[in-house]
Amino acid sequence: xxxxxxxxxxxxxxxxxxxxxxxxxxxxxxxxxxxxxxxxxxxxxxxxxxxxxxxxxxxxxxxxxxxxxxxxxxxxxxxxxxxxxxxxxxxxxxxxxxxxxxxxxxxxxxxxxxxxxxxxxxxxxxxxxxxxxxxxxxxxxxxxxxxxxxxxxxxxxxxxxxxxxxxxxxxxxxxxxxxxxxxxxxxxxxxxxxxxxxxxxxxxxxxxxxxxxxxxxxxxxxxxxxxxxxxxxxxxxxxxxxxxxxxxxxxxxxxxxxxxxxxxxxxxxxxxxxxxxxxxxxxxxxxxxxxxxxxxxxxxxxxxxxxxxxxxxxxxxxxxxxxxxxxxxxxxxxxxxxxxxxxxxxxxxxxxxxxxxxxxxxxxxxxxxxxxxxxxxxxxxxxxxxxxxxxxxxxxxxxxxxxxxxxxxxxxxxxxxxxxxxxxxxxxxxxxxxxxxxxxxxxxxxxxxxxxxx
Amino acid sequence: xxxxxxxxxxxxxxxxxxxxxxxxxxxxxxxxxxxxxxxxxxxxxxxxxxxxxxxxxxxxxxxxxxxxxxxxxxxxxxxxxxxxxxxxxxxxxxxxxxxxxxxxxxxxxxxxxxxxxxxxxxxxxxxxxxxxxxxxxxxxxxxxxxxxxxxxxxxxxxxxxxxxxxxxxxxxxxxxxxxxxxxxxxxxxxxxxxxxxxxxxxxxxxxxxxxxxxxxxxxxxxxxxxxxxxxxxxxxxxxxxxxxxxxxxxxxxxxxxxxxxxxxxxxxxxxxxxxxxxxxxxxxxxxxxxxxxxxxxxxxxxxxxxxxxxxxxxxxxxxxxxxxxxxxxxxxxxxxxxxxxxxxxxxxxxxxxxxxxxxxxxxxxxxxxxxxxxxxxxxxxxxxxxxxxxxxxxxxxxxxxxxxxxxxxxxxxxxxxxx
Numbered sequence: 001x002x003x004x005x006x007x008x009x010x011x012x013x014x015x016x017x018x019x020x021x022x023x024x025x026x027x028x029x030x031x032x033x034x035x036x037x038x039x040x041x042x043x044x045x046x047x048x049x050x051x052x053x054x055x056x057x058x059x060x061x062x063x064x065x066x067x068x069x070x071x072x073x074x075x076x077x078x079x080x081x082x083x084x085x086x087x088x089x090x091x092x093x094x095x096x097x098x099x100x101x102x103x104x105x106x107x108x109x110x111x112x113x114x115x116x117x118x119x120x121x122x123x124x125x126x127x128x129x130x131x132x133x134x135x136x137x138x139x140x141x142x143x144x145x146x147x148x149x150x151x152x153x154x155x156x157x158x159x160x161x162x163x164x165x166x167x168x169x170x171x172x173x174x175x176x177x178x179x180x181x182x183x184x185x186x187x188x189x190x191x192x193x194x195x196x197x198x199x200x201x202x203x204x205x206x207x208x209x210x211x212x213x214x215x216x217x218x219x220x221x222x223x224x225x226x227x228x229x230x231x232x233x234x235x236x237x238x239x240x241x242x243x244x245x246x247x248x249x250x251x252x253x254x255x256x257x258x259x260x261x262x263x264x265x266x267x268x269x270x271x272x273x274x275x276x277x278x279x280x281x282x283x284x285x286x287x288x289x290x291x292x293x294x295x296x297x298x299x300x301x302x303x304x305x306x307x308x309x310x311x312x313x314x315x316x317x318x319x320x321x322x323x324x325x326x327x328x329x330x331x332x333x334x335x336x337x338x339x340x341x342x343x344x345x346x347x348x349x350x351x352x353x354x355x356x357x358x359x360x361x362x363x364x365x366x367x368x369x370x371x372x373x374x375x376x377x378x379x380x381x382x383x384x385x386x387x388x389x390x391x392x393x394x395x396x397x398x399x400x401x402x403x404x405x406x407x408x409x410x411x412x413x414x415x416x417x418x419x420x421x422x423x424x425x426x427x428x429x430x431x432x433x434x435x436x437x438x439x440x441x442x443x444x445x446x447x448x449x450x451x452x453x454x
Numbered sequence: 455x456x457x458x459x460x461x462x463x464x465x466x467x468x469x470x471x472x473x474x475x476x477x478x479x480x481x482x483x484x485x486x487x488x489x490x491x492x493x494x495x496x497x498x499x500x501x502x503x504x505x506x507x508x509x510x511x512x513x514x515x516x517x518x519x520x521x522x523x524x525x526x527x528x529x530x531x532x533x534x535x536x537x538x539x540x541x542x543x544x545x546x547x548x549x550x551x552x553x554x555x556x557x558x559x560x561x562x563x564x565x566x567x568x569x570x571x572x573x574x575x576x577x578x579x580x581x582x583x584x585x586x587x588x589x590x591x592x593x594x595x596x597x598x599x600x601x602x603x604x605x606x607x608x609x610x611x612x613x614x615x616x617x618x619x620x621x622x623x624x625x626x627x628x629x630x631x632x633x634x635x636x637x638x639x640x641x642x643x644x645x646x647x648x649x650x651x652x653x654x655x656x657x658x659x660x661x662x663x664x665x666x667x668x669x670x671x672x673x674x675x676x677x678x679x680x681x682x683x684x685x686x687x688x689x690x691x692x693x694x695x696x697x698x699x700x701x702x703x704x705x706x707x708x709x710x711x712x713x714x715x716x717x718x719x720x721x722x723x724x725x726x727x728x729x730x731x732x733x734x735x736x737x738x739x740x741x742x743x744x745x746x747x748x749x750x751x752x753x754x755x756x757x758x759x760x761x762x763x764x765x766x767x768x769x770x771x772x773x774x775x776x777x778x779x780x781x782x783x784x785x786x787x788x789x790x791x792x793x794x795x796x797x798x799x800x801x802x803x804x805x806x807x808x809x810x811x812x813x814x815x816x817x818x819x820x821x822x823x824x825x826x827x828x829x830x831x832x833x834x835x836x837x838x839x840x841x842x843x844x845x846x847x848x849x850x851x852x853x854x855x856x857x858x859x860x861x862x863x864x865x866x867x868x869x870x871x872x873x
Contacts, residue, residue, distance in 0.1 A: 061475045061476070062802050063798055063802065064798060064802060094721075102731065107722070113792060113796075113798075114795070115795060115796065131795050132799075161733070163736060166690065166733075167736050169689035170588075170689070172689050173688045173857075176583075176586065176587070272585075272586045274579070274582045274585075303524075304523070305508075305520040305523065306517070306523075307524075311517075311520070314576060315516060315520070318573065319575070321577075322583060341583050343578070343579060371525070372521070372525050375527035379478070379528070379544075379546050380529075382477050383477065383529070386476055386803045388802075389799075
């Protein structure tokens with residue numbers, strides 16, 4: 001949903017949080033004071049007989065607890081021509097479950113103070129929730145009923161589809177948001193590049209039966225992951241989760257076969273004040289040995305306000321307000337994605353300067369700039385320990401992408417040991433051979449600078 | 455958690471909530487200045503100045519500021535609203551001194567001409583960026599319409615024309631007039647020692663000049679108005695409405711906060727069930743905005759243009775029903791539970807505490823703990839809500855929109871019986 005913002009920030013959209021936006025915050029800490037914080041970190045996990053994998057991190061210094069539940073029912077599972085099935089399903093979970101009407105369900109969850117939401121990504125539908133620690137466990141039975149026994153009634157289908165349709169129309173009116181959708185489509189092969197929010201023209205092909213089929217086939221515990229973090233006792237939590245979620249049944253989900261990507265450069269005409277431009281190129285995934293080198297390379301480009309893109313494109317040339325690059329990673333493929341928004345007459349220059357800055361990384365990096373990336377990583381990592389919600393979602397995503405949770409201590413070690421020659425070598429070996437370019441605005445740009453880069 | 459305050463030797467107020475169990479510390483300068491304090495000739499100067507603060511002072515260059523903030527791994531930024539300009543940084547405790555040094559440099563920027571000329575481009579880009587966001591354009595527009603003739607109606611960003619015409623001398627004059635101890639407080643929340651903090655603040659803040667606060671708070675009464683920006687190519691219609699609500703220092707503001715949750719929270723509220731759940735609108739909510747000497751109900755609606763008339767009718771019905779019949783005990787309890795949980799979660803992070811700490815002090819010279827807020831939320835009764843509705847029924851006087859529509863038929867209001 002779009003909410004008007006009430007303040008205007010100096011550095012607004014241009015400062016991506018720590019590592020890849022897919023998982024905010026990892027990296028490390030060389031300071032002895034915090035070793036204790038890392039060494040005392042405990043991660044507990046167990047798997048229920050139905051396959052649900054539960055991973056828990058106790059956090060003693062907070063009053064709250066949060067969870068993140070990933071079910072393998074995301075947009076990649078939408079059948080061809082029915083893009084938006086997962087999005088409608090996510091919208092229907094809240095519309096009554098296991099004998100509770102949607103209003104009853106909502107009232108019960110609100111009375112537990114549960115802040116919550118469904119989101120649809122390419123791989124998963126994710127349910128996230130947080131409240132005070134004493135009430136999270138009380139919410140688990142309700143969450144289980146909502147997730148595993150939703151009514152998915154015919155009469156609730158039209159309103160849910162109308163909502164998805166309206167949010168897609170709003171997205172058409174917001175060129176920056178639309179750009180990220182189109183950039184993704186041009187960066188990953190279908191269905192990984194498909195829009196998890198859906199496609200307007202596909203919505204009318206979807207029926208209530210498709211929603212129920214999607215639910216039955218993909219909302220299954222066999223590959224589901226539940227991450228929990230907060231001030232809770234593990235033994236009680238484990239007993240509760242086992243008692244509550246053991247009845248959830250479902251089959252294995254099939255593998256996804258990937259197709260192809262539409263060609264780029266691609267321009268979408270839009271009567272907008274700015275030209276919005278997106279660039280993407282290949283990098284390594286989170287599970288790759290060299291992930292932290294890839295992270296450092298992006299961080300040098302866009303990790304803070306002293307990073308290269310911010311300095312060269314915005315500070316020195318005043319070409320735009322928003323510019324950023326971040327690492328996006330799926331399980332087996334990953335991209336760096338960059339964005340800039342700029343008035344049309346300066347868009348060509350913005351594109352060329354941005355591409356030149358990416359290539360200029362190959363000429364060398366300094367130890368100072370790498371140290372700054374490390375420092376930002378360190379504080380992000382430590383501050384993450386103050387938020388149960390960000391810990392819960394990191395736990396679940398680690399399990400999905402790696403099959404295990406990376407401890408703070410390990411991340412500390414990995415980042416701390418990065419050296420200039422090592423990052424430099426990565427930058428050379430993974431230099432983009434070409435880039436995907438997508439633009440939205442009044443006019444297309446000359447794309448010569450993103451073709452044959454080496 | 456412990457609250458302490460003191461006045462530094464130059465008269466600057468320092469407030470701090472220290473908490474040894476968190477891992478970071480957040481510090482911020484809250485400056486009582488924003489678009490409402492500008493004249494028409496310098497429209498947008500508060501926000502432009504906020505950008506210029508990061509260009510450095512006589513000792514540090516723009517590069518130094520950005521570089522050192524990154525070296526200490528700070529999460530830092532600044533924001534400008536109609537009433538407050540805020541500069542903040544969250545850091546690990548060992549870097550508090552460095553962060554304070556940098557933040558205090560932001561209070562006394564050099565405002566060099568070449569930086570001013572370059573940053574002007576960035577501001578113009580930012581204005582264009584927001585123009586491409588219909589919901590923001592709508593917000594800017596309803597504020598201008600609702601508060602027409604009142605300082606709160608002045609745009610935060612300014613316009614292409616006002617920014618283009620602005621000179622660095624005008625900005626220097628504005629800075630001199632607004633950035634002094636009468637308008638600035640330093641607030642700190644998180645893991646730090648107060649005595650050390652006082653020493654550091656004395657060391658770095660002494661250059662902030664002494665001054666006395668002055669802000670004109672003219673009485674405000676809105677007159678009915680409708681104002682639409684037509685964008686034929688848009689698919690969705692954005693609409694906002696505003697009406698009078700309690701002022702920022704009115705004790706009824708807590709009841710207003712809870713009532714807005716019952717009526718217009720983004721899920722589980724009256725508007726949600728009437729408009730969003732049935733799929734009539736993509737989003738529809740009601741908020742309560744408190745200002746210095748003013749207050750407003752503010753609703754937001756986004757839907758297909760052909761559904762606008764019916765949806766406005768639905769909103770009106772919800773507002774009239776609540777204004778006439780009040781709300782139920784169950785609804786109030788549900789709202790209390792939602793708000794209480796938000797207060798606790800937000801209070802867990804130093805950054806979350808900082809904005810409340812600074813805001814409460816700037817607006818009301820008061821300190822409130824998380825427990826105080828919880829207590830007052832728990833204590834709001836149905837009688838308080840009735841009192842609120844008697845004085846401030848949800849009666850929208852102003853409507854503004856961005857989207858395909860060029861005219862609107864507003865539903866006529868049900869006559870509310872005299873209380």
